[in-house]
Amino acid sequence: MRLHIVNPNTTASMTQGIAAAARMVAPPDAVMTVTQPDFGPPSIEGFVDGAYAVPGMLARIIEAETAGADAHVIACFDDTGLDAARAISNAPVVGIAEAAFHLASMLGTRFTVVTTLARSIPIIEDNLLRYGLDRRCARVRASELPVLLLESDPAGAQEKLGHEIERALKEDGADCIVLGCAGMAALAEKFWLRFQVPVIDGVAAGVGLATTLARLGMKTSKAGGYAAPLPKPYVGAFAPFSPIP
Amino acid sequence: MRLHIVNPNTTASMTQGIAAAARMVAPPDAVMTVTQPDFGPPSIEGFVDGAYAVPGMLARIIEAETAGADAHVIACFDDTGLDAARAISNAPVVGIAEAAFHLASMLGTRFTVVTTLARSIPIIEDNLLRYGLDRRCARVRASELPVLLLESDPAGAQEKLGHEIERALKEDGADCIVLGCAGMAALAEKFWLRFQVPVIDGVAAGVGLATTLARLGMKTSKAGGYAAPLPKPYVGAFAPFSPIP
Amino acid sequence: MRLHIVNPNTTASMTQGIAAAARMVAPPDAVMTVTQPDFGPPSIEGFVDGAYAVPGMLARIIEAETAGADAHVIACFDDTGLDAARAISNAPVVGIAEAAFHLASMLGTRFTVVTTLARSIPIIEDNLLRYGLDRRCARVRASELPVLLLESDPAGAQEKLGHEIERALKEDGADCIVLGCAGMAALAEKFWLRFQVPVIDGVAAGVGLATTLARLGMKTSKAGGYAAPLPKPYVGAFAPFSPIP
Amino acid sequence: MRLHIVNPNTTASMTQGIAAAARMVAPPDAVMTVTQPDFGPPSIEGFVDGAYAVPGMLARIIEAETAGADAHVIACFDDTGLDAARAISNAPVVGIAEAAFHLASMLGTRFTVVTTLARSIPIIEDNLLRYGLDRRCARVRASELPVLLLESDPAGAQEKLGHEIERALKEDGADCIVLGCAGMAALAEKFWLRFQVPVIDGVAAGVGLATTLARLGMKTSKAGGYAAPLPKPYVGAFAPFSPIP
Amino acid sequence: MRLHIVNPNTTASMTQGIAAAARMVAPPDAVMTVTQPDFGPPSIEGFVDGAYAVPGMLARIIEAETAGADAHVIACFDDTGLDAARAISNAPVVGIAEAAFHLASMLGTRFTVVTTLARSIPIIEDNLLRYGLDRRCARVRASELPVLLLESDPAGAQEKLGHEIERALKEDGADCIVLGCAGMAALAEKFWLRFQVPVIDGVAAGVGLATTLARLGMKTSKAGGYAAPLPKPYVGAFAPFSPIP
Amino acid sequence: MRLHIVNPNTTASMTQGIAAAARMVAPPDAVMTVTQPDFGPPSIEGFVDGAYAVPGMLARIIEAETAGADAHVIACFDDTGLDAARAISNAPVVGIAEAAFHLASMLGTRFTVVTTLARSIPIIEDNLLRYGLDRRCARVRASELPVLLLESDPAGAQEKLGHEIERALKEDGADCIVLGCAGMAALAEKFWLRFQVPVIDGVAAGVGLATTLARLGMKTSKAGGYAAPLPKPYVGAFAPFSPIP
Structure with a gap:
């Protein structure tokens, strides 16, 4: 089972702390990847930091899913970008x-x-x-x-x-x-x-639930609000993301 | 990790079906016990069956917890007796x-x-x-x-x-x-x-969440409505239960 | 009008207190029976006592209804077993x-x-x-x-x-x-x-409302969640209850 | 026990129908008065009729309470003026x-x-x-x-x-x-x-509940939103109501 | 744009205060009329004052609408009679x-x-x-x-x-x-x-919203609960109101 | 009064349509600016488009506010980024x-x-x-x-x-x-x-409410969840925004 945990802020020491916490509770058969965005706020305190953190975080989710992640955990207590993350991935996504x-x-x-x-x-x-x-x-x-x-x-x-x-x-x-x-x-x-x-x-709770969902073979529903984004030409700054197959 | 799954009705074939479903999703390191009450209704359809099922089910939960269960699953979709089960045990209890x-x-x-x-x-x-x-x-x-x-x-x-x-x-x-x-x-x-x-x-969901709670070392809170029952002399039919240490 | 008031615990002095309170507010034409279960907890403090109190209480409700009760009052402030009591009887049931x-x-x-x-x-x-x-x-x-x-x-x-x-x-x-x-x-x-x-x-409120419902000739609906329990062979401890005609 | 039932519209035949329905369910010891306002709409269909019905209805409630009513019933299914009626009276008021x-x-x-x-x-x-x-x-x-x-x-x-x-x-x-x-x-x-x-x-339900409240000796609370109206000089059309002692 | 602001109580100095507050925020092209009822309570403190204030207030709303008001503001913080006012008028009505x-x-x-x-x-x-x-x-x-x-x-x-x-x-x-x-x-x-x-x-908020609704050409919906009152012969005190065309 | 209306997608013809709709309802004394982001999705259909639209939209809001906007309107029916927009500006922000x-x-x-x-x-x-x-x-x-x-x-x-x-x-x-x-x-x-x-x-409703808030001199509260973002060094792609004075 491959778990992807993303810290949506850009502070490496926090990512390491999250990784340490996750490792303490992950089951032995879990392969964990812990990532952080390339760009965005160093911590998420309020609505503005949250909004700027999402694009960089979604990039990490797309990468991890392409690499085979069975579930994602968003490791910020605001559950930053959770709905968008679910819509962009097929694997289940859990907010901490x-x-x-x-x-x-x-x-x-x-x-x-x-x-x-x-x-x-x-x-x-x-x-x-x-x-x-x-x-x-x-x-x-x-x-x-x-x-x-x-x-x-x-x-x-x-x-x-x-x-x-x-x-x-x-x-x-x-x-x-x-x-x-x-x-x-x-x-x-x-x-x-x-x-x-x-x-x-x-973090422990999120890793636990993501593990559960992955072990049960669950996927995010694509039949409602989490349907895959419609392909369309985005302008500028964000490279058009390629849909996850 | 020791999981206890209790089917609150007295129909053995249903208990076996539940056990089979549970086994398909349990993690390799889980030791599972699947039980059913000695007395009560053969199926739970409505409030009356539910009420009569609880005492027999609580007996199984007490036994399993005494034997070291790390978490319990109540395998009836009415979540029959869930609150009482939590109050009588220290381990977490999950309704399916x-x-x-x-x-x-x-x-x-x-x-x-x-x-x-x-x-x-x-x-x-x-x-x-x-x-x-x-x-x-x-x-x-x-x-x-x-x-x-x-x-x-x-x-x-x-x-x-x-x-x-x-x-x-x-x-x-x-x-x-x-x-x-x-x-x-x-x-x-x-x-x-x-x-x-x-x-x-x-059943799959319940086993998954009980596994998660057990792996995280979680216990039912004893500080509120799930506080251990106060010791008192019960009359008749039900042998006074011994408190779980 | 025949009112049945059941104290769901087994403490006779409490049953007497409830009877005294009920008598003070009952209308002159009410014939009251005040009962308590043969078995169960001496007081109801929390979910566990509540769960163990129900079977003994339901027995009293079945007896009283067979004897012609026009309405039942459950005299515990947790409204213990209220839904099951409604499903097992045709007369209205009121929790205090x-x-x-x-x-x-x-x-x-x-x-x-x-x-x-x-x-x-x-x-x-x-x-x-x-x-x-x-x-x-x-x-x-x-x-x-x-x-x-x-x-x-x-x-x-x-x-x-x-x-x-x-x-x-x-x-x-x-x-x-x-x-x-x-x-x-x-x-x-x-x-x-x-x-x-x-x-x-x-207790006063419950006796008042039960009186009202009985005087209006009201019955519990049998068309939804309070439908009479389906006949089925219960195992052990609880004698299979005979359906109320 | 003296019950006052007020039909808030001015149609006498409806008042008679209400009186007939009330009589069928009132307890033998109840003395019932059924009234209707002197002025206002002949039926209450919508917010406007409701608003115009209230002053005439409150007058009847004040009269009936002065005459010793132990409880009032407002016999319109919109519960027209219920809150104002409670504030103006000491006896309990029930909407049908x-x-x-x-x-x-x-x-x-x-x-x-x-x-x-x-x-x-x-x-x-x-x-x-x-x-x-x-x-x-x-x-x-x-x-x-x-x-x-x-x-x-x-x-x-x-x-x-x-x-x-x-x-x-x-x-x-x-x-x-x-x-x-x-x-x-x-x-x-x-x-x-x-x-x-x-x-x-x-109507049956309202008479039943008003009877219950009256028999229990209940009064409307004067400690919150139903406090007696502050004495103040009303202008014109409505004679200043005298406070109920 | 013609705005009508009605103070539902009969105290002229309060009406003047409301008018002053309204004038400070009204747009330059707004023609404002500020009125108060001919009869009713001098202040609205609680449910009873509120109920007695409505008929006199509705009269003002009918007059102002007949005179061409594009929107009404009810200047009492209880939003006294708001639903009835909407049902009796075609123009939008806003409570402060x-x-x-x-x-x-x-x-x-x-x-x-x-x-x-x-x-x-x-x-x-x-x-x-x-x-x-x-x-x-x-x-x-x-x-x-x-x-x-x-x-x-x-x-x-x-x-x-x-x-x-x-x-x-x-x-x-x-x-x-x-x-x-x-x-x-x-x-x-x-x-x-x-x-x-x-x-x-x-008052400022109400004038602001009424202005907005009027400028947008909005009308109160007549298709639901705010449908125009059905014509019917009212008895006494209130002259039968003529429907607004 | 200076109103800023931002279409959060990058499709110019939609921006023009919004501008046309806005102009039809804006008061004569309103100076309107209608903008769209430099980068992001050409339409907002679902959570993903919404998330990617926000950074580009916030840039427009910062610019417009620096240029003196008295109120902002977000012209997408998902109210995309509304909370972040409020936190980043002092002027009121209204979602359509x-x-x-x-x-x-x-x-x-x-x-x-x-x-x-x-x-x-x-x-x-x-x-x-x-x-x-x-x-x-x-x-x-x-x-x-x-x-x-x-x-x-x-x-x-x-x-x-x-x-x-x-x-x-x-x-x-x-x-x-x-x-x-x-x-x-x-x-x-x-x-x-x-x-x-x-x-x-x-769009009409949003322009109306933004006008109202601006005319009343209202500002977004900075005392709670819409407090100005704390200054901190953002990494990469997004230039650190300068706080609005």
Whole structure:
């Protein structure tokens, strides 16, 4: 089974962190490729970064699928470009946020998401609404922790996130925590031990679900909104992509 | 990894069918136990059968967990007793309907469920509502096919179900089909080939998600509605269950 | 008019309390039978107790209906086994929680539920969602008061519940209170006098609605999800129930 | 117990029909007053008739409450002026549509409403949404039968409504029917016998629920949106109403 | 373009304030008429005032439309009588609350409404629900400021409202404020400058949207719930209105 | 007032059509600029085209805003890149679909959207859900008319769309029609005359709402999800955009 995990931002150290997290949970028979785009934003914080990240990410998905990927994982908690990725590929595509929401809804009765910046809350809430999983989500909380500080100040990050988890369990009625950023993977186990509730990291969840879909031989439906793009002459900057056979 | 799959009805041939379907998708390192209750209804068609099936099924879950199960799958499309099963165990528990709904929502934009009897529609719709996945479900259709006829008249069953799938794709705007009964597992691939859209069998989906949760080391949250039952002296018929350590 | 009220737990003192509460509100021409199961949990706190309570309760409903009951009331605030009870009987069946929610939504604009243990919140919220009455419910609050302490320490119970009602009126924007446990019937009037807002006890509400349905000659619909169970050979522990004519 | 039933339109024959329907279901100890406004529309078909009907109806409610009414029923299927009526009275107020919706949701899994004119559909759907009971409603159907024809051509009315009920049971998945007009009371039993599913008339339902609320000693909450109107000098046409003590 | 703005209460100074606010935002080519009813409540605080205000307001709308109005604005934040006004006129009708909600949902991701009395909250929440815009509304807050004090104590009003806005931005996650009363128009700009987020006054929003609809030549649909009222003989107090050609 | 209308695809004839439609409804004092991206897809049909269209479109928005635009209109019925556009600009940004939905919800009780390809239905339904206006939308219908055929075969297009509108009015209970493509502007008036219900073109609606927001001096909120993007070094293809002062 060949899994492709794409970090939609251009920061190599984050890609490496994601690869490390993915390797810890991938099944022995999985061959994993972890990529990042050639161009785009170094981190995805808000709608604009998200929009600019998609074209470079789609290029990686096309390449990986041509090379035989059985499933793709988009390793950004905004599930950046997820619908477009599904429409451009035949293999299943899983976003790490949606994966975490799905798993959380099977482990507890209400989950709280603890993310980085407040500006990401409406993005995450919109996704929850579209997936339907807002019904199982108690609250989306921001720790006001910039993405790149997760790497540069891990202790401070742990402190701030821990504080939000404490409030989630006390104030939100949550019995399950979803960590709202691909860069928080390393913290999931620590928080589980500390708070004694399931703490779900999206990268692990995404690799898990992509593995499941690939093993079941599942493909993305081409009969509805994820139909292959119609061939047409794109202008400029983006080389016209060749359809995946 | 030890997976426990429980068929909540007492019909051995259905249990064998479920075991066969599960074996086809389980990963090589999974040790599977497939059980059925000692007492209860021979098939689950409606709310009453469902209610009477739960105590016998919970007994199997307690036994399997004591014997070291890492995850449980409830192999009835009504997700019979799912919440009670979660509260009584520490390992994760997955219902085959919820598993199918979750996977379907990652493969297409709208799915239709094709089930057996019309009396099951409100049960399935209630579950979809509680999970939030009604938002991705175009419709729940009944083929008016009694559960036990799936075994005795497979050709007629295939004909009737195929007809409903055809209508689902044409009338409901669905691009993905969920087969709404544990006994339909053998038909999923045939329908996929015929209709060229993802056709999801709950047993495969359930085994897939349970495997994922087990591999990730996930446990059911004990901090909310799935808290372990308080010890108290039950009267009569049911031997007081011993808490799982 | 013959009303059957079933306490789904096996604690006789609670059954007596429920009978006393019911008698206070029943119309003069009502003949009431108040029963409890022969087997099952002594109180219902969470999903597991609920699941084990249903078979014993259904037996009582079948007996009462055979004896001519015109309506049934399920006297547990989780509305334990309500759907199965409807499917097994022809007479209407009312849960005390749903009855309280329906009445509350006609007396105020938003109601808050004050229940016993936090683990019951997801059960109550799920029911509210399925009934649609979550839209009129401001919040479900837990006082962390174990069910059986309602009897053993009534003063402490009143103190704790009063505190939650105070917060509900101040913080939730509620103008109506629903007491979330069959054992709280005796407190409704006290709280009404103290807080000057409608305080609704489920037992009174349930008896009221069952009376209404019986007087109108209403029956449970047998055309959909509440269709009579199909005759089939149950295995073991549960004697196959004879269908109600 | 003193019940006040107000027909919000000015057509005496409809008021008499409502009184007849109410009498058939009222308990022996109920003293009923059935009124209609002095001024306003002769039938309520759409938003404009509804708006003009309210002031005259509120006058009747104030009079009846001053005379000691224990509960009020608004006998128009649009639940005309229901919120204002609650705010102006201390006794509980029940709309016949909401009463029918509440009872229907306890007798079946999905109900369909069969009303008169298509222009009433958005009014009924808005009410269902606000009450939350849209979640249990399969569909609102119009028979395109003008209200006043219910009296002048009962056979034709029965034919048209019967046809819609037939379709509701076949196409909507409904197992329960709500008759969507106060003037259809006489038909409920006939349709029940013919279609063998619960057929609910709002007048009966409303009288039943008002009786229940009155017997339980319930009052409308004055702590929220139904607080008594603030005393202030109204200008012209409407004599300033005197607050109900 | 002829715009008609109706203040549904009978207080002339409020009508003048509304006219002043409207004039500040109307396009140069708009001819504005600002009216108030001849009879009814001097302010609208709750359901009862609202119900009594409608007939007098509809009279003004009929007059203005006969005189050639291209669009109407109802200048009360409860959108009093909005549906009836649409049904009685051919020109488009805009409520100031709905207008503010629509604009707010295009300027930010979540808005909070700051209104006067708590009794208005359920009215506003019901409207938000019916319009669908509850999904973009973080919260409806009451400052417990009586409508008429907005005029008599503007400094105190500003203080109280400012305090609620502060809390909305901090506690609700709102990034946009809607002022919940026609009498707050003069404060919008001050609060914008102070809090640096969009602060939307309904009068300005309503005039803006009515202008837009009129310029586009839009008319209210007469094909559904807003169909012209059927001609019928009204009794007493209200002169039978002549249908608008 | 300076309005900027951006056609997010690269087809000049569509840009001209949009400009023509916009000019017909713009107020006399509006200075309009109509642009299209330098690179990207020639039409937007589905998620992939949409994703590739955004970067080129954002460039035009930055340019126009730097040049002093008071409001932007995104002239694609998928509201392509709307959230990113809002985050990157200070002026308000309006999508033509959302504009049409908002206006439709003020002119009728239920609207149906008639769009081009079925693959666009999930995109439009997702947007309706996020805006909340799904609650007023009866149905989204596809005519299976490719976008570019609107220009090459206008008679055939009119025939197909007219057929869908006919069905919408008959089957969906809609009383208002929204044309679901920027290229259908020229047909709105014809269909209005033919079907006698409001037929709303998004370009007209978008220009109307953008004008309103600009005239009111409104700005996009920078306090939540639309906060200005954080400055950071983008890699490759996209020149780092300079923040708008």
